[in-house]
Amino acid sequence: MILDKLLVELDAQLRRWALAHGVSQPPPVVLKPAPPNLKDADVSTPWPLAVAKAAKRSPLELAQQAASAAAVEGAALSATPPGFINARLDGAALALNLKELLRAPSEYGKGAGGRDINLEFVSANPTGPVHVASARAATLGDSLARILKRRGHAVRTEYYVNDAGRQVENLGLSVKARYDQARGLEAEIPEGGYQGDYIKEIAALAPAEAADWDAAAFGRFAVGINLAAHKADMENFGVVFDRWFLESELHEAKALDKAVEKLRGLGRVYEKDGAVWLGTGGEDGEDDKDRVLVRQDGRPTYFLGDIAYHQDKLDRGAKELIDIWGADHHGYLPRMKDAISALGYPKGTFQAIIHQLVKLFRGSEAVKMSKRAGEFVTLRELVDEAGLDACRFFFAMRTPNAHMNFDIELAKKQSNENPVFYVQYVHARVCSIFREAAERSIEGEASDADLAALDHPSERALLLKLAWFSEALRACEKELSPNALATYLMELAGLYHKFYENCHVLDASNLGKTKARLTLCAGVRSLIAEALGLLGVSTPERM
């Protein structure tokens, strides 16, 4: 892309210039969008300010000299006080960029890639419906995966299903109790069991032969039903997983034993009080204490299962593992990092995106939620009521680190006020213009349009914004969050709406300008569709 090339070239030139002129080891030349109020600057760097002191030079003088010495194709350089170097793209370069976008929208902004990532997220326990709290992780993971793929990386998405262990035992006991109650037997939900009405619903689905089932059989049955529901919920939310990985697969493959043996072979494991421990804490470890892998009674901990699972992901070829967790699991991060190191993998092989929890409200009242007590709002409920697009965009807009207050009532009735409609409306408006153009038999987006006609400030701002797309994607990769893309879309949409007010597109008396504007509209439409697609949001042609 034109802007990518420009940034690289400008950076290289300034560095060369600095070295040639005895400016001490320059820091990286950081280029970013210039404030919109500056007439002659699209991109700028404060680099002279940073090096002026060491060079014992005036920053402004430095900026002026460097700016006049460098020359970049397609842009004009300038210097402004107190010492910025700016570049302004010329119209031809911006026009070229638009043509590049229109030539292959699905390739536009594509990066070179090179990473090989396994991205795991949601991984809710199959002991009940998917909770609305998972909406955030689902959005983050799915959108991020799409963006990383667009950046050229290999990404596999996974959902880990804990279909073994204590929780499932409790689930089985709970369902069996409800089943027995339904046929008139004395039965109690056990301590730590699940109380929700959905347990009764599952019990009611049990086949005739269930009368002879033990709790484990009910557990398997219930997991099957819940898992199918999770899959349907994720699909309903537009979230795609390449693999649903069952914990039971690990047990069948003796993967936990193998993981312990591997760690033992590496000298990372010891026995104490009849349990097997992983030496995670101390020295270069991140954790503050050692952790149990196998309990006194011989049963493995959840931690060991997780280690085996992550080992499995690596064995299947992933070079990087990224998990998305809620903040309530952040304390688990150090031991997991240590475990990956203990297995012999370099630092950075494993990382987790920790997103803060979503606090739910109904109006001003906080919603208490507990799967066990059966009080919760499901993801399905939210999506059905607030709408898929509104939900996806809303969650994508937030950085993972930000705490969120989420008013369910507001989300439901506010759907028309959700920013996503502001963006989608651009797409609908463009489509409408093209419908009208066809009606009036005006030829649209001709490849031979003379884009020099796009000289209005609103048009230029729009062209420039289109050029920043790959930078938005780059920011998403760097932050491991789709929120920069959502912000970018809001800004792009704002510029389009202004353009729409300022520049009437269809003008029979000026076909040259009409063609050029239609071409610009086509570019905006393509990019909105591509970008919203990355966020899992639809692009309606009418609203």
Place this chain on the structure above:
RNA sequence: GCCCCCAUAGCUCAACGGAUCAGAGCACGAGCCUUCUAAGCUUGGGAUCCAGGUUCGAUUCCUGGUGGGGGCACCA
């Protein structure tokens, strides 16, 4: 007690250490539909928790407060 995250406008959120308006959306006030969709545009009032420090420059980094959320298992 220790650890992690957060604190920006009435509300929900932006702003890789940069610029002379700290941006949006919602809400509130005033305008704009005989021309391609008013889910839009124009316009007004409104904000960086407190105290220090580093820096040419701090909403951003550091230290200490204050206030909120989360976590500190041979649970998952």
